[in-house]
Amino acid sequence: MANIEAVAKQAGVSVASVSRVINGAAARADTEARVRKAIAELDYQPNSAARALKVRQSEQICLSFDDLANPAYIAMTRGVGRELSATKYRLILSSAFSSVEEIVKHLQTMGRGFADGLIISPIYSDERITKLISALHMPVVLVGTQPEGLDVDNVYVDSSAGIAMAVEHLIQTGRTKIGLINGPLSTKPGVRRKAAFEKAIKAAGLKFDKASVIQANTFSPEAGYFAFSEIADFSKFDAFICANDQLAAGAMKFASENGISIPGDIAIVGIDNTDMASLLHPTLTSVDLKAEERGEIAAQLMLDRLANPDRAPKRITVEPKLVIRESTAKK
Amino acid sequence: MANIEAVAKQAGVSVASVSRVINGAAARADTEARVRKAIAELDYQPNSAARALKVRQSEQICLSFDDLANPAYIAMTRGVGRELSATKYRLILSSAFSSVEEIVKHLQTMGRGFADGLIISPIYSDERITKLISALHMPVVLVGTQPEGLDVDNVYVDSSAGIAMAVEHLIQTGRTKIGLINGPLSTKPGVRRKAAFEKAIKAAGLKFDKASVIQANTFSPEAGYFAFSEIADFSKFDAFICANDQLAAGAMKFASENGISIPGDIAIVGIDNTDMASLLHPTLTSVDLKAEERGEIAAQLMLDRLANPDRAPKRITVEPKLVIRESTAKK
DNA sequence: ATTTGAACTGTAAACGATTACAGTTCAAGC
DNA sequence: GCTTGAACTGTAATCGTTTACAGTTCAAAT
Incomplete structure (x- = not known):
């Protein structure tokens, strides 16, 4: 599979120029044309792992809940998915947990930077989960009741x-x-x-x-x-x-x-x-x-937080009907 | 966030040793102990992008279908998820497509190596999709009727x-x-x-x-x-x-x-x-x-294919009831 | 023709892991 | 104590990008 160097050689430019064309930075018209042609000829696709490594972003958001059989969570997933589909972020699903142990284990592997953010809607309450969430080096949006001692973005329905x-x-x-x-x-x-x-x-x-x-x-x-x-x-x-x-x-x-x-x-x-x-x-x-709406809002909060990492945590309340x-x- | 070098320094060993301990290669007992201690002290988590880049595996499998509102696909997702949960692979969901265009666009971005395999269950039939699937540099399991000219792993229900x-x-x-x-x-x-x-x-x-x-x-x-x-x-x-x-x-x-x-x-x-x-x-x-069962089988086929990239495509038929x-x- | 500054381009150093290869340690057998 | 080979460890190259920085080009103004 072709890499950026092969494209650069084919187009007769430097790898930097190729990268710039791909990422939309300014380039002379003929440079851009040659790069695009080379990309097409070689069927080149940038390697996302290399990019993720360099820019420290995975462009993935993880959605985590307990029960894939529950239609309410499906609706929530739909909301999150819809909101994310217009962005560069991909949706990762983590679900079907049967026990608190599994959730904890899952949250632990979360730390590996394969996701830029976590939207989580836990139904079990357990201190360990709270602790792990707050130790996560990653933006978290919590859908549901916020436990004691956690202060993250939150969407809540009364x-x-x-x-x-x-x-x-x-x-x-x-x-x-x-x-x-x-x-x-x-x-x-x-x-x-x-x-x-x-x-x-x-x-x-x-x-x-x-x-x-x-x-x-x-x-x-x-x-x-x-x-x-x-x-x-x-x-x-x-x-x-x-x-x-x-x-x-x-x-x-x-x-x-x-x-x-x-x-x-x-x-x-x-x-x-x-x-x-x-x-x-x-x-x-x-x-x-309003599970679907809560999903949408959660995704919006996440995108907002990603764009603006230092703002204070928000809580958005949804009215039941x-x-x-x-x-x-x-x- | 700590990287492998910081761990190596803290433990007084080389990065190679740290990597070996993490990945389960042989090490002297006291080396391993020091590395594990350093990992714990620094709250170190390996960076998955760096690993993916080096070993050329993302440890992600993408599941793609058209309609998240359809319970049959939810059941299929459950099957795939269950089968994958015991493995190192994560499940990525791509769904909620409303048009063939979106599917094609999605398949195109697929080529970027963010997933090791694609399980796809398309309900729209379109030549472009067929072409893109066969151009994909990635194992594909197709759930549903196999179109002309495609020869990939397939789970089929009559x-x-x-x-x-x-x-x-x-x-x-x-x-x-x-x-x-x-x-x-x-x-x-x-x-x-x-x-x-x-x-x-x-x-x-x-x-x-x-x-x-x-x-x-x-x-x-x-x-x-x-x-x-x-x-x-x-x-x-x-x-x-x-x-x-x-x-x-x-x-x-x-x-x-x-x-x-x-x-x-x-x-x-x-x-x-x-x-x-x-x-x-x-x-x-x-x-x-048998949507759930088909999901399970699809995941098994995928895991098998990943372990054994050169085997001939298989087709598994499920009996309706x-x-x-x-x-x-x-x- | 020269100057000037904007616009573009190329070189090379990262990002954080894995791993071939060479070097070191170490226990066992003499 | 010496040899030997197995078992372990460290050095350094590598994966494929992005991007700071320095260098180049080029059109407009003089």
């Missing part, structure tokens, strides 16, 4: 506000016996949603009952199905908020198989407003946490 | 056989007036599914009517919904095969909104057997094209 909206909406449509199908408490969203739910219930003037929170052990449809199947007495409830749409979909499946009418007997609201929400039957009321559909129609 | 299974199943459950909601004819799957459908209908002894093929203009739920909404006379049909699950989901939504009973009036079978198939109402019979659910229950 999911508590979203849950409050959901509770309010359920009350307005005549429900008072509201439950929560929550995700695992080992995750940050799990912890936060539970707290937000309790707060919202109390704020609405209802009394909070611990038994109204049902823990699923993953954020999957299967877990939602199982959670519903474990409920002994559905008469205690007239509505459920589910910690994400997938749990909601699973729960609705159990309901339809077991003659529980939605929204007649039980209203359901999901979280994330993923594509499936409008395809389920009945269509699913869901709190849109309740999208009302059939699954919470008035009784 | 979707025609899958469609034949679907037709057969529909006939067995008492349907004879079968339609196809097809994807765009500008894509390879669109073209192939149409041909496969016609062939399967004839093979089953039914007579093929051109009007039974309805063209959607994307592979999305919206397009499926719209396709169904354009059907003037549903009495001409008692079943539809949809070119993917998303089209099927959209069609089913239209049906449920318009009092068309599934499977009572119309049976539906999807293609891809994505996660949503079992969550829809009724649950969706679907032809599993019909997963029967409620949407095609007997009348």
Whole structure:
């Protein structure tokens, strides 16, 4: 494969001139023409490793999250990808972590300068992760709740506000016996949603009952199905908020198989407003946490930070939005 | 940031020794200990660009496909990612192409050696792409139908056989007036599914009517919904095969909104057997094209090829499987 | 024709690793 | 203590770029 020296020789100029033509610096018209011709003749492509070594930039941005099966993260990836596609930066994906160990290991290999920046949306909270992130010699944008002692660019969505909206909406449509199908408490969203739910219930003037929170052990449809199947007495409830749409979909499946009418007997609201929400039957009321938009914003923050390394960390807050559909129609 | 020379100085050895310790070559126990100590003290991480330049390997594999919104590709990504996660290779994602132009442009920048291999699953067929792939100085694994004149590693699923299974199943459950909601004819799957459908209908002894093929203009739920909404006379049909699950989901939504009973009036079978198939109402019979498995196999082929650059191209065929659910229950 | 300064070009030194090759150390066997 | 060969270590060249700096060209102004 031809290198820059071969091109220079072919064009009868110096390597410096070739480099300048490639990188758009000024050159005499005929110099440029000869270089371009030589490049075409030799089918030359600059070596990106050599360039990265010299200019100390990889032109790659790494996106890291925990669960490639979760549509919310896919949406986020789409947002990041779209924002990056018009730039020189490439998107590297690191995902499918099953444990905190793997995340830590991954973050450790991050230090090798193969990426210019890291956009990370961790759902597990662990001190080691916090420590490693702050030791990273690289710009970091954190999507999600910022842990204690970390001060990096951050895009945040107030999911508590979203849950409050959901509770309010359920009350307005005549429900008072509201439950929560929550995700695992080992995750940050799990912890936060539970707290937000309790707060919202109390704020609405209802009394909070611990038994109204049902823990699923993953954020999957299967877990939602199982959670519903474990409920002994559905008469205690007239509505459920589910910690994400997938749990909601699973729960609705159990309901339809077991003659529980939605929204007649039980209203359901999901979280994330993923594509499936409008395809389920009945269509699913869901709190849109704007994953795609958060991805876009994260990418913008990263690009901004890369252009401007010394500015103070920013935090951008995204407002959730309740999208009302059939699954919470008035009784 | 410390480099290998700083480590060497700190440890009182040569850079060569440091490099050898890092890369696992033999060293005296006390040399190794001192190097490791220095590495820890300086928080040293080898520079991957320098390494890539010298050893002529980027340790990155690029996965490229057209539509990040399509769950089938997400599943494929999961397969590739899982297979790669135990290796030294990182996964780069290139996606969200909207046009052939973008794909071509992308493939052109591919030549720069930032990846050691390319796994590509193109849905648009275009001569330029074929040409560029064969001009690529890099191992390529193609997921999908291999175009004329390309001879690279290939993982292939016989979707025609899958469609034949679907037709057969529909006939067995008492349907004879079968339609196809097809994807765009500008894509390879669109073209192939149409041909496969016609062939399967004839093979089953039914007579093929051109009007039974309805063209959607994307592979999305919206397009499926719209396709169904354009059907003037549903009495001409008692079943539809949809070119993917998303089209099927959209069609089913239209049906449920318009009092068309599934499977009572119309049976539906999807293609891809994505996660949503079992969550829809009724649950969706679907032809599993094994996207995740194809991703795994593609990654294996790539790793094998990287370890063994001179072997002849292989083609691996995956068998589709019909997963029967409620949407095609007997009348 | 000469001056002048802008515009361009070439030389050579980096960037940070790997590795061939030659030189050194070291334990074992005498 | 000496020889021997294996095991280890260090020197220095190399990978393919970019870019500071010095040198050259060239058109316009005198």
